[in-house]
Amino acid sequence: MEKNHLLAKWLNDDLSKDELAAFEASPDFEKYQKIKNYTNHLIVDDLDENSMLSNILKQKKEVPKVIPLYKKWVFRAAAVFVLALGITFAFKTLGQQTETADFGKKTTFSLPDNSEVVLNSGSEIQYKKWNWDNHRHLELKGEAYFRVSKGRRFEVQTRLGKVSVLGTQFNVKTRKNRFDVVCYEGRVKVNYANTEILLTHGQGVSFENGKQLNLKISSLKPEWIDNQICFYKDNITTLLEEVERQYNIDIQLNTKDTTSLFTGKLPAKNLDTALHIIAVTYHLKVQKVSKNKIIIDEQ
Incomplete structure (x- = not known):
């Protein structure tokens, strides 16, 4: 509530010198400033009340109507409200999205292109919705199974390596110094250190402390799903x-x-x-x- 109050005062140039300094030092000030710059068109011109009244009196009035003349601060308040909605939308769209699966639980969710992700216990994924179709990139901590919709290149970045695909089904797992990737459908390109490997249906690879190990795949999907x-x-x-x-x-x-x-x-x-x-x-x-x-x- 205090944050919204300061935002409203800032938009109306009503902040004191100390309040303005504190507001500009806040971590979100840069985002507020950018959004304010993009929404300057929301500012309403001064209301010419005499002209409005004159126009109303010239019209033919069959039934008396009461038309309230709102003062400028009402339009200011409306602009603040619209700007607040814009800020909320921008945070949800431009900000980082996070999906987690707590210990002892699994989480299933869909990405903006309807690609499906199943997160294994103790795992986390971060991505941005903004421009997703042109930049399908996410960061994974832990383990996840992906059913990727066809489209532009889809990238999964981990601290140990990166996986790149188009439309396919695959599993990625990072645990300490071990990095496992299994392809269940389509093709998967795996980058680990200076090594690049192309996996096809039924193939898997594991890296641990720099050593490569080819995995034996005997199922149609990760066992942890079942x-x-x-x-x-x-x-x-x-x-x-x-x-x-x-x-x-x-x-x-x-x-x-x-x-x-x-x-x-x-x-x-x-x-x-x-x-x-x-x-x-x-x-x-x-x-x-x-x-x-x-x-x-x-x-």
Whole structure:
């Protein structure tokens, strides 16, 4: 409310010297100034009340009408209101859009071109709606499955690499130093460091600490979409971090051996079964301390 009040005073040049200095120092001042410059046409000329009254009296009046003569501040208020709507629209359209999936949850949403995105647990995507059809670019943290509508180049930027496609279905995953990309339909171009790879239907690639590993694909879509956590040559630390993310729990691991690699699947909707598989595979003992706290020890 205070912010809107200052905005209105600024538009009417009613801010004190101190208020103006504070307003110009605010992080949103530059956006307000640009929008104000673009909407100068909203300023209403001074109202000639005598001319308006004269024109009304010249008209033939069959039924007496009462026509109120609004003062200039009314039009100023209307301009402020329209400008505020313009600012709100600009923030929603030009500003960064963010979609997230909390731990233990998945999120499905559509992009402006009706491309569909499914975010895995503990993941985030940022993009801009403005000029989307000509610049289909987004930033991903975590893991997401994309069903991309045909159009201009579609880019997924991560901190480890970039994926470029036209119209296709693919999965992108970043975890610490590992970067996985799988193509389920069409073609996908993967850029990692100085390496560029073209993937086609049924192909996948993984990079970890600069090393390349080709993935074996046996499904038509990511296993996590069907509530299965799939691992391929992952160590137990990576495995447990993914279980924590999917179930929104905290796991304390007390074991010396963290280098043994695991390839297989764990359920994402049955914690007891997932923990049992881990315990049997690594010969560990699982203890539930509370609903969200698990301790795993050596036997």
